[in-house]
Amino acid sequence: MHASFLNRKSRRVLALVLVLASTAILAAGAASASAGHGHRGFGHSRASITSQPWGTADGTPVNLYTLDNGRGMTVTITNFGGIVQSINVPDRHGQVANVALGFSNLAGYVSDDYTTTASGETYFGAIIGRYANRIANGSFTLNGVTYYLNQNNGTNTLHGGAPVSQWNTKVWAATPISGRHSVSLELTYTDPAGTAARVPPMAPPAGNGFPGTVTAKVVYTLTQDDALRMDYTATTDAPTVINLTNHTYFNLAGEGSGGVQGQDLMINADSYTPVNANLIPEGGIVPVAGTPFDFRTAKPIGQDINSGDTQLVLAHGFDHNWVLNRSGSGLSLAARAYDPASGRVLTTWTTEPGVQFYSGNFLVGDLVGTSGHTYRQTDGFTLETQHYPDSPNQPNFPSVVLKPGQVYKNTIIFKFSVQK
Ligand code: GAL
Numbered sequence: 001m002h003a004s005f006l007n008r009k010s011r012r013v014l015a016l017v018l019v020l021a022s023t024a025i026l027a028a029g030a031a032s033a034s035a036g037h038g039h040r041g042f043g044h045s046r047a048s049i050t051s052q053p054w055g056t057a058d059g060t061p062v063n064l065y066t067l068d069n070g071r072g073m074t075v076t077i078t079n080f081g082g083i084v085q086s087i088n089v090p091d092r093h094g095q096v097a098n099v100a101l102g103f104s105n106l107a108g109y110v111s112d113d114y115t116t117t118a119s120g121e122t123y124f125g126a127i128i129g130r131y132a133n134r135i136a137n138g139s140f141t142l143n144g145v146t147y148y149l150n151q152n153n154g155t156n157t158l159h160g161g162a163p164v165s166q167w168n169t170k171v172w173a174a175t176p177i178s179g180r181h182s183v184s185l186e187l188t189y190t191d192p193a194g195t196a197a198r199v200p201p202m203a204p205p206a207g208n209g210f211p212g213t214v215t216a217k218v219v220y221t222l223t224q225d226d227a228l229r230m231d232y233t234a235t236t237d238a239p240t241v242i243n244l245t246n247h248t249y250f251n252l253a254g255e256g257s258g259g260v261q262g263q264d265l266m267i268n269a270d271s272y273t274p275v276n277a278n279l280i281p282e283g284g285i286v287p288v289a290g291t292p293f294d295f296r297t298a299k300p301i302g303q304d305i306n307s308g309d310t311q312l313v314l315a316h317g318f319d320h321n322w323v324l325n326r327s328g329s330g331l332s333l334a335a336r337a338y339d340p341a342s343g344r345v346l347t348t349w350t351t352e353p354g355v356q357f358y359s360g361n362f363l364v365g366d367l368v369g370t371s372g373h374t375y376r377q378t379d380g381f382t383l384e385t386q387h388y389p390d391s392p393n394q395p396n397f398p399s400v401v402l403k404p405g406q407v408y409k410n411t412i413i414f415k416f417s418v419q420k
Pocket of ligand 1: 119120121122123133158279319356358362384
């Protein structure tokens with residue numbers, strides 16, 4: 001009896017030793033694979049997507065997903081608002097830094113949406129819907145019916161309206177996908193139609209105020225060539241307006257490391273849409289030549305930001321829509337940013353006609369970011385590729401109407417590289 005018990009026990013010990021040994025071998029394999037990051041051949045990478053519980057929002061569990069391209073770049077994305085929480089990329093010496101502004105936990109994002117702060121709602125990293133940027137006076141007319149929306153930015157509707165209507169406050173259904181050479185996270189959300197047109201002063205409307213129930217899908221893909229690709233599709237059951245984007249703030253030297261004034265920016269645009277005091281386009285499409293808005297040749301973001309130009313005074317910096325030079329209807333180069341200190345380069349392509357370059361003007365140092373540093377004015381910049389602001393009210397801007405039977409499509413690429 002005693003001998004056979006010992007035998008069983010030693011068998012168990014032996015089994016445990018074997019398990020530990022094989023785990024160590026796997027770990028060693030993984031370590032040697034990651035040690036091979038300098039080796040950029042596709043065949044040697046081990047792309048992966050993992051998830052961890054990240055709390056609950058409105059009683060619904062939320063996850064944080066880590067997409068790893070196995071070649072030194074990782075991106076974390078939460079299905080709360082489809083927020084890109086961090087983008088970790090090497091500099092020219094291989095030093096990795098998180099180049100996306102954000103918060104270290106879910107509470108930070110929820111508080112950003114629902115708590116009034118001097119910085120206002122930042123929308124760090126989020127999917128913006130149903131209409132990115134501003135709609136003047138919170139209303140528009142479609143097929144002869146006037147719709148009234150939530151006014152959450154003075155009299156404007158900004159980034160979808162009241163927080164409860166914004167797509168960045170929703171818990172999206174998430175499906176991780178492992179491809180042969182890439183990893184993806186698919187997010188879906190169905191946005192209910194708001195109430196039918198109502199005449200002020202009965203506003204605010206119930207729900208978001210927009211007509212049509214919209215079914216949206218956003219697929220984030222991290223590629224082998226260090227690109228974060230976002231593919232948006234949407235359909236509607238009634239005619240509506242739609243304008244979607246991603247609201248990541250970048251600091252190519254690393255979030256929380258200070259200002260981006262010394263980082264170079266090129267915007268592939270010959271013209272932009274000047275705004276009024278409510279930051280609503282005045283309707284004109286104006287050449288950038290001879291203005292601080294001329295980023296056709298790369299220049300430091302801070303070079304002209306204090307120039308006293310009326311448009312820069314109105315917006316407290318850059319917060320404008322550039323009309324992109326496009327070739328055809330597919331993906332087209334929108335912008336390129338470069339940090340001379342770290343060598344990090346961000347190149348953005350889009351299928352959309354415009355880009356909102358925003359220099360973080362409203363950040364006033366009352367928000368503590370991911371690494372424990374406060375964010376102040378010009379500590380990050382966004383490149384929100386999208387349709388022009390207030391398009392539903394501006395007949396000379398490209399149409400943002402989506403009808404039943406049509407599929408809205410929008411692709412954004414944020415590709416990282418280094419310049420020696
Ligand atoms: C930007 C917008 C800014 C500001 C910011 C959020 O997209 O252009 O005016 O509202 O979002 O703070």
